[in-house]
Amino acid sequence: AATILANHGFTVETANGSLTRHELQQKIAQVEILGIRSKTKIDRLLIAKAKKLKIVAAYCVGTDQIDLKACRKAKIEVINDPFSNTRSVVELAVGAMIVLSRKIIENNHQLHQGKWHKTAQGCHEIRNKTLGIIGYGRIGSQLSIIAESLGMRVIFYDKEEKLAYGRAERCQSLEILLTQADIISVHVDGRPENKQLIGKREFLLMKNNAIFINASRGFVVNIEALADLLTKGRIAGAAIDVFPDEPKNNQDVFISPLQHLNNVLLTPHIGGNTVEAQEKIAQRVTNKIIDYLCKQ
Incomplete structure (x- = not known):
């Protein structure tokens, strides 16, 4: 530039x-x-x-x-x-779905420690799974198209009326989406009313084996509630790219209650960084x- x-x-x-x-x-x-x-x-x-x-x-x-x-x-x-950066964010979300569904984080960590533990337990394909997209704008709608091409069923929720692409189905409420989806990916904008959109109540509506992804805005999710439910095994896994409090530069220290959890993929706000x-x-x-x- x-x-x-x-x-x-x-x-x-x-x-x-x-x-x-x-x-x-x-x-x-x-x-x-x-x-x-x-x-x-x-x-x-x-x-x-x-x-x-x-x-x-x-x-x-x-x-x-x-x-x-x-x-x-x-x-x-x-x-x-x-x-x-639409495509870049979408690809990060798709990658996170596969990494978490196949337990790649845990398997990678174990091998680096010299532990060979080959098992199919808890590992799943994303094909035929239901993806719930919260926020059906430019990123959410493109994710919808790619997910469907991978064989997923797509449902979405948006506060505004949006044209559905392919076979995607619009949910009448956020609660309906949360109870039906196997994987939930958040792509809302930064308007103030989206603050704490997903908290303990919303997490408890999700399936016990649900995977949660946020690559939108950090303040949208109650990180403490998510960390608690991940620790208890109530949520199967999460991928978080944005945080309520982020370091101002690469020299600052990052601190989050999600650190050190084996079922969590953390990335430093790189959704659009390709x-x-x-x-x-x-x-x-x-x-x-x-x-x-x-x-x-």
Whole structure:
């Protein structure tokens, strides 16, 4: 992105990692275009200091971290590309389903310890299993298509009316989905009402052998309740890519009650972190910046 902008005559400054609040306050007052990632919060107080700012470019999928109302009021354009990482997130979810269904985590760990324990007990194909998708937007709907091609039955729940793809069936309530699905994958957006969408009550509605996946937003799931039920064997396994509290950079320590559980796959918010997705988002967002300015 920096190279493309520089080639078009822009003066570009880059930073490794998120800026502190103080650094951001100083920088936002000086620039005309601000490029950010998902961890950088742009609120109305920062916008008030952005006297020169014309564009906030989110090099990520969502814009939950940006006060869109304040930007509109200040006539600041917000640019992102919501489709760049769809396939990457979907593939991570599919991979997690297979890893957990085949108990690959446990088998891998045992072999690294020198233990050869070959058994089919608790290992299942995902074919003919019911996948419940919570949130049937761009990611949930593409997951639906791929899961069905793998022989899965797909059900989904979304608060809004959505067109079902293939043979997917819409559930009238979240509760119905939770009781029917063998594997549950969450793909909701970051709106405030989705906070703690899945807690102890919802987990207890799931089947005893259910697998749970969250690659949407960290605050959607009650992690403590999930850890408790995984420890007790009430939930068969989980794959979590997003967390309520995430390290600000790669040097910070990660702490979670889900650590050290053999039936849990933990990944550091890498759903959209593939070379392909990052190249697409860099190109598309940057091209949108240039197109917008050319039209002014």
